[in-house]
Amino acid sequence: MNPSGAVCDQKVAAVEVTKDRNGIDQIVLRNPRGASARVSLFGGQVLSWRTDQGEELLFTSSKAIFKPPNPVRGGIPICFPQFGNRGALEQHGFARKKLWAIDYNPPPLHPNDSSGKAYVDLILRPSEEDLKIWPHSFEFRLRVSLSADGNLTLLSRIRNINSKPFSxxxxxxxxxxxxxxxEVRVEGLETLDYLDNLCQKERFTEQGDTLTFESEVDRVYLSSSDVVAVFDHERKRTFMIRKEGLPDVVVWNPWEKKSKSMVDFGDEEYKQMLCVDGAAIEKSITLKPGEEWTGRLELSIVPSS
Known part of the structure; x- marks a missing residue:
């Protein structure tokens, strides 16, 4: 344990705490080869994931607003306790707009979730204000880790410390x-049913072997396999998305018209980004008092022709 509360094996990895322009702590993870990831305590959001050549793998808009209470447009925002827009909760929930804390006493994990990795443990507990709009006590623990080969993993554990169940x-x-x-295609979604948010969440079945893009897409693919691939033909690389406890996959690109309506997004930036999310949306997760849910997302890149 180093002074930051972030944990690392000093022989193989490094963890550093810095501050952003608003004085909010950010944790920089580095592996021995020079790959890095940067995580903000605001939202528990991964803002950067770079290869050992320094190439950025996550998109952030040039018009992103780096000032709370606005979440940053890009990186990996965490949408909890809901994705979408339902009831009194704001769209995509409140976790991405809250200040998380470094978790100095995380419960023990499987050895594979720490060995040889640079990692940090974060925790979010609800404030009095949160409990007024979503009256459920929880502990959301998040471990962000960067492996020796540059893979980025987000491991979430959400525990119900209520006296009643919640979903x-x-x-x-x-x-x-x-x-x-x-130039991009997505594989691993063929034959799946999906809810189309551009058609009032109507349910369709994916007909193509791969998903390619010619217009706005906003879909939730249901009960997908645990591996989805995003092929970037021009850059000759593939993003591999491996997930556990996250049955659904969101695919989103706003295209031209919607891009122009978003204040924190450049008019032409839809060409340089694609959201593909590990998610649990269609069937809510219900936790009884004392129960804990675990979800795991691992991102890697491999060369492709």
């Missing part, structure tokens, strides 16, 4: 940086 949905709203949306 939630969750998504890791991952903005991948891509060469050009017209």
């Amino acid at each position: 939630f949905s969750i998504a890791y709203h991952t903005y991948f940086a891509i060469s050009d949306i017209s």
